[in-house]
Amino acid sequence: MGVSGRGIRPAERLVALANAVRADPALPREALAALLVRHGEAPADVAAGAFTEDDAAALRAAVARLTAVLTETDPDRAALAVNDLLVGCGARPRLSRHDGHAWHLHVDRGDDASWAEWLTASSALALAQIISESGGPAWGECAASGCARLFLGTGPGSARRFCSPACATRERVAAHRRRARG
Template identity: 80%
Template structure:
């Protein structure tokens, strides 16, 4: 399980998986595999016996657990949740090279770790890094009315409140109309 040489973006992978599983709690293995390939896994690693229906089930359960962290905005509780995951996963950074992938960082228990273990460990490490860079949870649920998509911000500055510029703009327009109507 690696990045296929295309760059390691575990937070983006996690957000995409979290939104997809929230939308479809029974997200099929093929859809999960497609997302993993888009985020650097080789197609061979997510087909046949390498990625089973049981792997998909366990991965969906891991995504649900991680979604609990992604929806936590209180800094102390979010930090505790990330630390708990790191402890549970036995996260010890190591460089790994397997299945034709170049050397890359792993934090799971070993190259034979389950997909769920791998996702929990790599996501927890990525969230810890993002948290430490921002000094707070740099993630959350969209604050726009009618939208509950999860997002993660990677830039500095004010905390994000919306999943996209479109949601932020809709909220600003709605607030403006409310203020104008209150006159």
């Protein structure tokens, strides 16, 4: 579980999982496994025997806990919530080499940590790094009417308010039409 670097971006993985679980709180194990593979996990690591229905249920619960942090916009509350996650998962940085992967950073309790423990620890570390680099939460919930997708806003420029250019455009057009009518 969880090779850091080379294409795997823990915060992006978390946002993808959070959006999927928010859309379907009972997201099937197979859909969770497919998302994990899209974010760098080896297909064999998330096969039915290695990633069970119980693992999927625990992972969905972990995603729900992490989603509460992704909806927090106050820098102090977000930082405290991330600290609580790090304490709760017993995160201690260590190098790991398993399942044919190169040495990489893990922050879970050990190579036998559960999927939920691994996701919580790696996501909390990624969110902590984002807060420390940006001075606050560089994430949010889309401000577009009728959209509640979560997004990362870690790029250059002003703070993001929308999950996509389509939502931003839709809101600008709606505002323009309201002004034209008023």
